[in-house]
Amino acid sequence: MSAPATDDLSNRLIHLLGADAVMGADDDIERYVHEPRGRYRGQPLAVVRPGSTQEVAAVVALCRDAGVAIVPQGGNTGLVGGAAAGLGRRELIVSLERMRAVRELDPEGATMVVEAGCPLARVREAAAGAGLMFPLHLASSGTATIGGNIATNAGGHMTVRYGNTRRQVLGLEVVLADGSIYNGLTALRKDNSGYDLNQLFIGSEGTLGIVTAASLALVPAPRQSLTTLVGLAELTDALALLRLLRNRLGETLSAFELMPRLAMDYVLADLPDVHDPFGQPHAWYVFAQADSAVAGDWLREACLAALELADLEGLTRDVIVAGGDAQAERLWQLRDAVPRAQKRGGVSLKHDISVPVAAIPAFIEQATAALAEAVPGIRPCVFGHVGDGNLHFNLSQPEHMGADAFRATEPECNRIVFDLVQKHHGSIAAEHGIGRLRRDELARRADPVKLKLLGRLKQCLDPDALFNPGKVVDQHHDS
Structure with a gap:
């Protein structure tokens, strides 16, 4: 864009949103352009912070007319460059951080409607206040936003029981590339009236539309919970333990996390006043959690019986069973600290x-x-x-x-x-997404028919390549 055209767009954005919601290169935009792993640092035309879905739609319309691309951004906690602006093309970062409202919470239907900029921790707190739970748990819950979680189809500790984010989403509100608003904010758990359009946008990383709000499915809050840390000698013992716990605890098994000794060493060196949980080191560690919404004391007894059987079968070397919520939090702190503590290496x-x-x-x-x-x-x-x-x-x-x-x-x-x-028939992107980091790898390794369909979807929903250029798929890839 020429300088006059750029100035004109900036003036239009300020007129639309107010000066406080539009930040240029002379403002402090470091936290919007600094990607967590430091691999990407873009130069956006500006950063705008709309406060409503209608304002997002108006921003999209202005950018479409001006030929300026848009990079949607939530908490900017992504790890594959999916929310980073580029260098070669002038782009506008659209931060959803002002859109934080919990619009509705329905205890009877166990649903809630929240705006995309609402931090995950706030979603979970609001659900807990109604005696319910939103079963997505990430180490970055305080900064990650629900819109970003949806855009990347985030996973986390409790995926083994509840699945990734897409299983918790009932409906979406999305601003499309033509500036129109798709209102799919249904609270229905059964709706077979045509294609499930919501699923197109979950995991699309902001390349097909901008999610502005979501209707979420909640579950009853646990009334019994038990966390255990297990030391193991062999990796194969972890899988045998997983099978045993699933057989003995059924659907109450909510988390089953693996950690090697090297990671434990990093964590112990990084966290002050934290000591080795066991008297001796182990090759592998498993963090397991079981929960039930049914009141009583039977879950602890069932867990202890299962762990005793695991010991008899020679699967475990050491076991710590948390005596309460405080000790459980201390155990999970060891697992959650791994990504940061790895810098020690x-x-x-x-x-x-x-x-x-x-x-x-x-x-x-x-x-x-x-x-x-x-x-x-x-x-x-x-x-x-x-x-x-x-x-x-x-x-x-x-x-x-x-x-x-x-x-x-x-x-x-x-x-x-x-x-x-x-x-081994796996995936190169399990829960962080493709973003910019793995785009070329996806192009080399994905099924050609899959790539063709991805390209056609992009072309259909975003023909002018307005949304998040350079992420997930090559623009207009349809060969």
């Missing part, structure tokens, strides 16, 4: 992947062996939501290797990891 090459649960031991064994041969001294730090097959297959810098030299190995490390993911 220097540069980390991160992979958010999934494979079938049964394939996890073979995948990890094959990948770590191949990586050790390619990069001697590499330190795999594999943790995550093993109950649903999602691993954060992160690789810490070898102690004898410099940071730049290790970064230079990333293409080869990626090839090794993703080749094995493909061999």
Whole structure:
């Protein structure tokens, strides 16, 4: 855009939203352009903060007429560059952070309607106030927003029981590329009146439309809960323990998280006043949680009986059973601290992947062996939501290797990891999305028919490539 055209758009945006809601390069926009992992730093034309769906629609219409692309942004906690502005093309960041309202909460129907900028923690607190629960739990709950969770189809600790975000969404309100508003904010749990349009936008990473509000399904709040930390000698013991707990605890098993000793070392070094939970180190750790909305004391007895059986079968080496909510929070603190604590190991090459649960031991064994041969001294730090097959297959810098030299190995490390993911019929993007980081990898590895359909959907819903350019798929890919 020419300077006069840019100035004209800025003036129109200020007239529409007010000066306080439009920030240019001379304003403090660091938190909007700083991507959490530091891989991308864009130069947006401006950052705007609309306060209503109608204002979002008006911004879209102005940008469409001016030929300016839009990068939707929630809490800016994404890890694949999905909310980062580009450098080569002038783009407008549209932050939904002012749209934080809980519009409606229906205890009888166990639903709520919230705006896209509402932090996940606030959604969960509002549900808890009505004796209900929104079963999406992330370490970034305080900053991640529900719109971002929907855009990336976020997972988290409780996916093993409740599934990813798309299973919690009943309906959406979305601003489309022509400036119109799709109102699909239904509270219905059964509606077969045509294609489920809501599902198109969940996981689309802001490339098809801007989610402005959502109708969410809630569940009864737990009245019994038990958290346990288990030390294991072998990775295969984790899968055997998962099978045992599922058989014994059924649908009450809400979380089953894996963590290696290396990650525990990082966490213990990073968190002040935190000590090793056991008297001796273990090769692997499992965090498990069981919950029930049914009152009583039977769940604890069932969990203890299952853990006793696991001990008799030689699956466990050490067990801690939380004695209450405070101790449970302290145990989960160890798991939630891993992403930040990994910085203790220097540069980390991160992979958010999934494979079938049964394939996890073979995948990890094959990948770590191949990586050790390619990069001697590499330190795999594999943790995550093993109950649903999602691993954060992160690789810490070898102690004898410099940071730049290790970064230079990333293409080869990626090839090794993703080749094995493909061999085991897994996914290169389990819960973080594709964004900019994995777009080219998706183009190389995805089924050609899938790529064609993705491109046609993009072309159909966003023919002018207005929304989030450079993310997920190549623009107009339909060959």
